[in-house]
Amino acid sequence: MPIKNGAEYIQSLRGRKLKVYLFGELVKEPVDHPMIRPSINAVAETYDLAVEEPELASAKSSLSGIQVNRFLHIAESAQDLVNQNRMQRKLGQLTGTCFQRCVGMDALNSLYSTTFEIDQKHGTQYHKRLIEFIKMVQRENLVIGGAMTDVKGDRSLSPSQQEDPDMFVHITKRDSKGVYITGAKAHQTGCINSHWIIVMPTMRLKAEDKDYAIVGAIPVDAPGITYIYGRQSCDTRSMEGGEIDAGNVMYSGQEAMVIFKDVFIPNELIFMDGEYEFASMLVERFTCYHRRSYVCKTGLGDVLIGAAAAIADYNGVANASHIKDKLVEMTYLNEAIFGAGIASSYMAHKTASGNWQNDDMLANVCKHSVTRFPYEIGRMAQDIAGGLMVTMPSEKEFRSPETGPLLEKYLKGRKGVSTENRMRILRLIENMTLGRNAVGYLTESMHGAGSPQAQRIQIARQMQLEYKKKAAKKLANVKEGEAAETAPEQSDYFDKIFGTKDKKKVK
């Protein structure tokens, strides 16, 4: 029986045997925990949107032959990738936070092409297994989490060189039915809200790291898994009882550390096992998809721009030229992210497996902007909001018979604006620039899918300096020996752009 909507999804999470720790205690039922629930609500939106806007948030899958949630869909065209971006922006607008399902979507898509190529080389059956798994989750309409980031220990050492072998998730035992893994994944987004986790290696591996080259699917409540819930700025406001101070009372993101202790993966759910030379391909394809998935932040940007416009209106300064100019600048920055993201999706190519992979250079440009522009948009939102955003009393003061009337009297904005509405918008801006969703809008924008330097490295790999040097030297009439003109390039970005093997470029 597939899950049909958000409410059924939330119901499906109840009663699992999860071991989740928060504030030093085991959480009885995450669904009912006031600090966890908003992150579940955000995922629920991904179900409801698929019902309400099926063209946006679902797709017909050639694998299962049915209309599936887009987060479970393998991209069959560049347009499918563009549609992911559209859906991501929309969900960003609807939740104002991280809705936690992109990792799973991007993991399935990168595994789809990678397993195909592993099988081609090694004669393995991973691709077929994966397809079966995908068809199952499509039919049942489940949430997939992806677990990639190991805790890493000493960063100067490879997985097998670590003093403690558990610094990267690895196989500790194997039998005829499958393998057992141990280790921990940090910064895991939305795993507790998923039905399945796909475990993947986090970086390029060598022959000696073979036991670390493991990919497989695991139910989130499999024996041996421990979740330790991460703190976020202002997280406990959800537990205070009111609804204004949280800023965005309905939705939030979720981060946890996931610890595996001899967790079993049966053979039919293993999608890589020892083919270490494919680890980097998997990671690169995943990050290529995922860096462009950060287009979701333009949806959050829309909310924050809207909140800034609303508070300017409430403050009676909506027509001040400097306010309008700041709103334009915020929009320019936000759309610049969007443009780079969908350009990356549009410029996709078909992989050997038949699914579509977006452009890597533009995906990195998109994510790199995401590590900068939301901070600037946030700064301008704070500028427009005014200082009250951080000096305003608590909701309890508003509700109190002693202080409530004083605040009602003294915190009035322009005529016709209710004090409470003004407070609500200010708390939303606080939520997105300092509070709980600032984690998603700012810090996660910085580090998710790779920190800024990771994008710079990837841009450097693809920037084809030799090609560009030749173009410059030709115009400057520089003549050099043969050697200088044949330096190899590792990237084919310009071949891709110009759609030819570019005969002209080195004439």
Add this chain to the structure above:
Amino acid sequence: MPIKNGAEYIQSLRGRKLKVYLFGELVKEPVDHPMIRPSINAVAETYDLAVEEPELASAKSSLSGIQVNRFLHIAESAQDLVNQNRMQRKLGQLTGTCFQRCVGMDALNSLYSTTFEIDQKHGTQYHKRLIEFIKMVQRENLVIGGAMTDVKGDRSLSPSQQEDPDMFVHITKRDSKGVYITGAKAHQTGCINSHWIIVMPTMRLKAEDKDYAIVGAIPVDAPGITYIYGRQSCDTRSMEGGEIDAGNVMYSGQEAMVIFKDVFIPNELIFMDGEYEFASMLVERFTCYHRRSYVCKTGLGDVLIGAAAAIADYNGVANASHIKDKLVEMTYLNEAIFGAGIASSYMAHKTASGNWQNDDMLANVCKHSVTRFPYEIGRMAQDIAGGLMVTMPSEKEFRSPETGPLLEKYLKGRKGVSTENRMRILRLIENMTLGRNAVGYLTESMHGAGSPQAQRIQIARQMQLEYKKKAAKKLANVKEGEAAETAPEQSDYFDKIFGTKDKKKVK
């Protein structure tokens, strides 16, 4: 007989009855003028590229049924618009300057849809006439210049309010065969290198400006036209005889003022005559195409990045981490422009006439970045180049028996690098950041297709603050009266993005 390549194109320009003034004198033959010729060479590249890379720089036209130069092609799909961007970037790489043909291409395309809609309303024949004109220029393979920017006089007054009626081009006389126009167009790119000029109004017009609502095609050497050539930084270096100091000796842009004194346009070449209410539609569609055409600057950016990488190599500092980091930053900025441009092209829609129009928001984002990033790329190129770029002696010193050997001795870079090659690359960087092509790479990037404030106005028009405010208020649980929720929006950007009428957004 169509023009077949660059050489034939250059030949086709000879012997025209052009009245071109430069340095106070009539130019005998622009083709042979050393300061003008590089701008002609740049246009010639648009012909040669169509021969060498037909998929990139030509297209099959449904109008004439033949393979035509892409600059003369009416976009029949979003992909056609993307291909324009690809070609523009390539030509930027090949010439390192403005190749001057985008205005004509964008003018034909915006006129194509606008004339169709004028005819629909007024029962006129402009669209058919235009198609005949396009078929002719496609067959003969001609260069079309577009003349839009009037000199404007007092900017606070409309065309018909000006003290001197000639501040905007307008009809001064009409007879049964056609009309006569007078006025001047400033900042005209490449007109002298064109075969035909299409004259268009420059802004929104009112009923009283009817005589200013004139669009028509005119041969560049029609009686009554005077060209006054514009100066550019370092322009006379082309006349000094050497080839190093010019930096890019082969190619340059071209700007002129074009003055019309009772110039005749026959009826069959008139594409608008008095339908003043369509002037703004034409201008907006043209600037929408044209702001995205500034993707060409990424080709120049490629050259400048290549030059910076080359000089870093010659200086022996190519591996310094701060140098590599600057090259990455330059690339990031350059590709950010490219991403926004092609995203705008990909997100095109079909007009009533059947051709395709790119997305306006993203076109403005693209151009707005163009008003900023090339300056920063140029700054970093100067950083990498070192001070020698602006303290280096002239080519004549290098060629002199007295000083040549001294320079050869003292201006050596790292081993294996010729002093002359080092100088050549430095002069190219000077050319693009201070010299003649800095006009094209920097100042034209600022003002061409509209100055920064023009893009901000256009972004403001489309930013849908009401939509965004609703998204924010929903998350903050703000309840307001009916009025607040029905404020109209002039833009449908989000409808376009989400591909639906977006039922969900205001729930």
Add this chain to the structure above:
Amino acid sequence: MPIKNGAEYIQSLRGRKLKVYLFGELVKEPVDHPMIRPSINAVAETYDLAVEEPELASAKSSLSGIQVNRFLHIAESAQDLVNQNRMQRKLGQLTGTCFQRCVGMDALNSLYSTTFEIDQKHGTQYHKRLIEFIKMVQRENLVIGGAMTDVKGDRSLSPSQQEDPDMFVHITKRDSKGVYITGAKAHQTGCINSHWIIVMPTMRLKAEDKDYAIVGAIPVDAPGITYIYGRQSCDTRSMEGGEIDAGNVMYSGQEAMVIFKDVFIPNELIFMDGEYEFASMLVERFTCYHRRSYVCKTGLGDVLIGAAAAIADYNGVANASHIKDKLVEMTYLNEAIFGAGIASSYMAHKTASGNWQNDDMLANVCKHSVTRFPYEIGRMAQDIAGGLMVTMPSEKEFRSPETGPLLEKYLKGRKGVSTENRMRILRLIENMTLGRNAVGYLTESMHGAGSPQAQRIQIARQMQLEYKKKAAKKLANVKEGEAAETAPEQSDYFDKIFGTKDKKKVK
């Protein structure tokens, strides 16, 4: 008996009749409230520093003839103003937050010169009264808060035009002994931690606003005053019992709304009463001092740079070139603020009253940078910190026997670094970029002493465009009529810089 140190200061706060509301309840003893206490600790540091570094944090006052806390000192030289900046930076380093005493210091100094000039014009006695007040607080070594920012109501209306007259603090009653005031001041920093509050008008007033032109000193626990404590991001972490999660467990800032209901000010403590035309002078002099006082943020910047350097070290990446480069950039930005601030202090002039006033242009430049650079420094600190900063479990997990060992195992950094220390530094960075002291380091930097647009207006007033236009026209050999050359200028910035009446400038 003067207060001698921080401990005595804290003791002096006990047992006052303050009416402070927080979370809907009256606070029994602010000194013992875990959420308020850190803000008191920060003020206590200003006492201890005066003991430990007397040259930095105290000064010999000519008024009382004794060595006084520098926050109570009237600047007797430019060097005194520079010394304020030095002390501010030091206290920023020692507390990592807002230590809340600058408003009082800047209020006393601006009142000192303004009362002198009121007296000169009106024959009043305000200056003498003020001196007596200052001598008293110097002798007793008390904390002075300044209350300037009214709640303002409808910003398009002046104080006397408001529907509710209480939107600005004003006199409601007067008798032979003094006056009674009503109204509210928002965003009041450290008032609860002060012994006296000085109430001042917030903007330029007109004749009809006479009752709003009131300045006076009031004990913080005077009858009729109600304080409503403001919320800050993560404020309740101080109440959770641990000491890691708060990030900076010892120190914080404090913001409150202060509501006056018929509060009495005796005649001898009134320093302005009806001289409305001096309100703008007072405000301008105060903001001139205060915008430069934001040099304190460079001390916070030092802490954040240090925290970023420490975490880079703990993560084992201290030698990565991009990390070092970011630390340099953070330092550059931080010192740029410092440079502008002390330049403003050094370029001070003596007022008619004999105290010293810093330069206004540079004070505004300093504060304007403060509205930008801390955000960028914060962004880079988050970049260096890594994602763990926002995904890390709570201190309770670290202390728990179940999860503690798991975290100890999996969150190890490089060899020799304790997991706890790594967590502590990450929480400090969170505290300063998202948490409680992000309010002080970021949002208060934006809005304190005036929002960015306020500085731009002030810079515009002083930028002497006419002077600059003349300089340009002279070099361009522009000749114009007489009128153009005599446009008046409201600023004398260049006269001040060049130390002459600048005869040469307009030749």
Add this chain to the structure above:
Amino acid sequence: MPIKNGAEYIQSLRGRKLKVYLFGELVKEPVDHPMIRPSINAVAETYDLAVEEPELASAKSSLSGIQVNRFLHIAESAQDLVNQNRMQRKLGQLTGTCFQRCVGMDALNSLYSTTFEIDQKHGTQYHKRLIEFIKMVQRENLVIGGAMTDVKGDRSLSPSQQEDPDMFVHITKRDSKGVYITGAKAHQTGCINSHWIIVMPTMRLKAEDKDYAIVGAIPVDAPGITYIYGRQSCDTRSMEGGEIDAGNVMYSGQEAMVIFKDVFIPNELIFMDGEYEFASMLVERFTCYHRRSYVCKTGLGDVLIGAAAAIADYNGVANASHIKDKLVEMTYLNEAIFGAGIASSYMAHKTASGNWQNDDMLANVCKHSVTRFPYEIGRMAQDIAGGLMVTMPSEKEFRSPETGPLLEKYLKGRKGVSTENRMRILRLIENMTLGRNAVGYLTESMHGAGSPQAQRIQIARQMQLEYKKKAAKKLANVKEGEAAETAPEQSDYFDKIFGTKDKKKVK
């Protein structure tokens, strides 16, 4: 007989035996060369200003006991250093270009303290000799050029390791009367316009580089010196005869390569000879002075801001809010440079020799901003100027009877503005952002006194990360072993700021 003013100065340059090459030919008389003369005019202004504004541009010297040009004055107080900055800004306003005398001033001051310390260690007589030299040039009122930057050859090798020993200036011969030097100095500013050149080493030297450790004074027309004049953007416009197109017809900078072939320095003019370990001290003190001397660019900034304001006025858009906002931003950036520069001067300390040395950290902050902000100011000036700046016809067209009236008619701005004046201002903006003085305002701002990376290295040396880490760790309650707490620091910046040995900082 001292030189008394600019006119006498120009006269004093005539008839020297200089060997200057330009465009492949020996220049007969530089004073009369139209391309060189504007650079001489700029130096002449430094004489006239001393006459007209003696407090600004001259000082009483304790060495000679007379009032001397400030460029020849040894700083006797921090105020003297501040006054240098004031004079520099003024001269920047008066000339709109590089007036070329700061190198000499900064060389004399850094030599003053360095020779004193050499003598202290080695018992040499350099300081006394230098004083005699200074007294002589003060009495005769001469221009001193400083020659520091060697051509450097292969940058990975030290002077004595170079294949060609002449890549750094060095002693080739010595006799009882003095030494003979050979080598070349690149990027030499204003040397041809000087009376004396002081040759100095360009970097840290080792024992084996002893022959490169030579400092001495040489008359500019000494036998064996060859000057090769550097090209600048648009340099030949000075030779075209008109006066509009040059933009700033009166003033320009000057760069040349200076080649020494066995040039003699008599013993009494040698100020260092073999004391290689003092080379880095000299270079560091010189660059410390000189990086702060770039405050001159704020004077150029004033001119460019003025030009932008003037053209906005001529274009009739002076009141547009975005124009005003850009002028404010330009001013903010310009004053931020000024603030850092004078802060560095104010925070000076007295050297062992008795003269004053400015603060190094703030000098580097000042110069680092100079490598960024003028580019942004220039970009905004181009934005305000409009496209006409780069499409405008030549002055000859304006003067021509055919085209002049057309331009007069069509290039009118708002009423009351002459077309010629509009053109003049546009050419001035072109001059400063693309043309000849863009070299001084932009590229020299980038590379003069060290390229950006040089400042970053120097900032890194002084940023005291250990100090800052301790401050952070104290607030985070981090406890570490002894070792961590005693890491040494090479800088004493904070000791200097806090004016104490800062006992508190590491508690």
